[in-house]
Amino acid sequence: MHSDPISDFLTRLRNAYKVRHETVTAPASKVKVEIAKILAAHGYLRSFELVEKPFPMLKITLRYHEGKEPSLQSITRISKPGRRVYIKHDQLRPIHNGFGISIISTPQGLMTSRDARTKGLGGEVICELF
Numbered sequence: 001m002h003s004d005p006i007s008d009f010l011t012r013l014r015n016a017y018k019v020r021h022e023t024v025t026a027p028a029s030k031v032k033v034e035i036a037k038i039l040a041a042h043g044y045l046r047s048f049e050l051v052e053k054p055f056p057m058l059k060i061t062l063r064y065h066e067g068k069e070p071s072l073q074s075i076t077r078i079s080k081p082g083r084r085v086y087i088k089h090d091q092l093r094p095i096h097n098g099f100g101i102s103i104i105s106t107p108q109g110l111m112t113s114r115d116a117r118t119k120g121l122g123g124e125v126i127c128e129l130f
Contacts, residue, residue: 003081006031009058010075010127017070018063028056034110035126036060038103040110044072072119076104078125088122100130 009026014025028050036048036058039044063071079085092113095102102113106123116123
């Protein structure tokens with residue numbers, strides 16, 4: 001059993017993109033579904049679906065530019081179980097000159113750093129991607 005299921009999820013995505021897979025599956029949780037929603041909304045994933053049987057799994061369809069280049073170049077886990085990283089809303093900065101996003105866990109749920117800054121919310125930095 002993994003002690004960090006979010007890291008496992010992000011690693012599955014990273015590895016699937018590296019070997020040019022069309023889809024990838026991962027055990028589902030509320031947090032992972034929210035991360036997948038954000039990634040799909042920002043065009044990093046083509047789609048995802050929650051498969052309930054025999055146990056909850058996320059089936060993710062990956063997205064490539066012109067069928068070749070992975071839409072996600074880099075996925076970095078920031079806050080880990082052994083070292084939580086929190087940030088105030090006024091310290092949130094653009095990721096990769098505005099081309100990337102970071103996902104923040106705020107009191108109002110998971111959102112991108114841009115949304116959190118707009119709403120004046122800080123929180124735990126889950127990951128950064130571009």
